[in-house]
Amino acid sequence: xxxVTQTPRHLVMGMTNKKSLKCxxxxxxxxxxxxxxxxxxxxxxMFVYSLEERVENNSVPSRFSPECPNSSHLFLHLHTLQPExxxxxxCASSLEWDSNQPQHFGDGTRLSIL
Amino acid sequence: KQEVTQIPAALSVxxxxxxxxxxxxxxxAIYNLQWFRQDPGKGLTSLLLIQxxxxxxxxxxxxxxxxxxxxxxxxxxxxxxxxxxxxxxCAGDSSNTGKxxxxxxxxxxxxx
Numbered sequence: 001x002x003x004v005t006q007t008p009r010h011l012v013m014g015m016t017n018k019k020s021l022k023c024x025x026x027x028x029x030x031x032x033x034x035x036x037x038x039x040x041x042x043x044x045x046m047f048v049y050s051l052e053e054r055v056e057n058n059s060v061p062s063r064f065s066p067e068c069p070n071s072s073h074l075f076l077h078l079h080t081l082q083p084e085x086x087x088x089x090x091c092a093s094s095l096e097w098d099s100n101q102p103q104h105f106g107d108g109t110r111l112s113i114l
Numbered sequence: 115k116q117e118v119t120q121i122p123a124a125l126s127v128x129x130x131x132x133x134x135x136x137x138x139x140x141x142x143a144i145y146n147l148q149w150f151r152q153d154p155g156k157g158l159t160s161l162l163l164i165q166x167x168x169x170x171x172x173x174x175x176x177x178x179x180x181x182x183x184x185x186x187x188x189x190x191x192x193x194x195x196x197x198x199x200x201x202x203x204c205a206g207d208s209s210n211t212g213k214x215x216x217x218x219x220x221x222x223x224x225x226x
Contacts, residue, residue, distance in 0.1 A: 004157070031212065041160075042118065043203070043216040060225060090157055097212050099167045100146055105157035 004106035006091050012112045016082055021109045023074040023091030029104070031097040032074040034066060034102040037088040037108070049074060050097035078111075086113045116141045116208045119216030120217035127194055128225050135189040135220045137204035145210040149178050149189050150203040152219070158203065162189070164212070194224045 004025045013019050024033065034046040048056035049068040063085075065077040074091055088108045094101040117140045127133055137147075141154055145166045150158040162171040162178040164187070169180040177190040201221045205214035 006157075038219075041216045043205070043214075045213055056211075058213075084188065092158075094188075094212060100163075101212065102148060102160045102161060103212070103214065105150075107157040108164045110155075 004093055004104055005093055006106035006109050008109060009107065010110045012114065013081065014114050015076070015083075018077070018079040020078065021076040021089055021111075023106060025072055025093040025104070027093060027104060029093035029095050030071050031094045031101075032068060032071070033092040033094075034074065034076055035090040035092065037090055039087075043090070048097060055097060062103065081113045083113050086111055116180060116206070116215045118204060118215050118217035120204060120220050122167050123218070124221045126223040126225065129194060129196060131194050131196055132190070133222075134220070135191070135202050137187040137189070137217055139206055140210070141208050142182060143208050144180065144182055144185060144206045145208065146177070147180050147204060147206045148214065149176075149187075150205065152201045152203060178179035196224050196226050198223075199223050205206060206220050
């Protein structure tokens with residue numbers, strides 16, 4: 001039990017579909033993150049939320065839309081994705097948005113775009 | 115732009131060996147550094163965090179050190195076991211904001 005739960009674990013969608021990824025943490029953390037892990041590339045930070053406010057948008061295309069309704073939940077809304085968006089999407093949380101806090105990760109959602 | 119290199123990319127050793135994984139940063143200004151483990155099909159598990167005021171951290175058979183002057187970190191694994199087989203990732207924060215920059219990882223296989 002990692003304390004960070006992501007659903008679904010696997011998702012296959014067409015380029016015209018709209019879907020959402022969900023992340024939930026039960027650690028009492030105030031900061032949450034979305035990362036993208038593509039084959040043969042390092043993990044890339046996408047978004048950071050601190051106390052439900054977005055504090056970082058790492059030049060992510062608008063077809064990815066994050067939402068943080070409260071400090072325990074984080075969503076990533078997807079629409080009109082491209083084949084190159086196929087990847088493992090990881091959610092993480094930390095106590096604060098602070099470099100001295102360890103980040104705790106979920107198991108990810110494996111996304112495949114047809 | 116900060117980039118992180120991990121060497122070697124892959125490593126295969128017999129059980130019981132002591133081994134060292136390396137991580138280096140193009141910008142030596144590192145505030146903190148975190149080592150993670152990733153098993154196939156899984157997320158990342160945090161192993162060690164070297165905070166801004168520290169030079170090394172130890173947990174069981176693992177020891178991580180950070181030399182800020184050279185922008186290098188090493189992860190030492192003592193008496194390796196088959197259960198240590200995984201991909202090991204290092205990530206550093208050079209802006210003191212929690213924005214981690216990751217290396218591509220070292221994939222370790224420990225043979226029984």
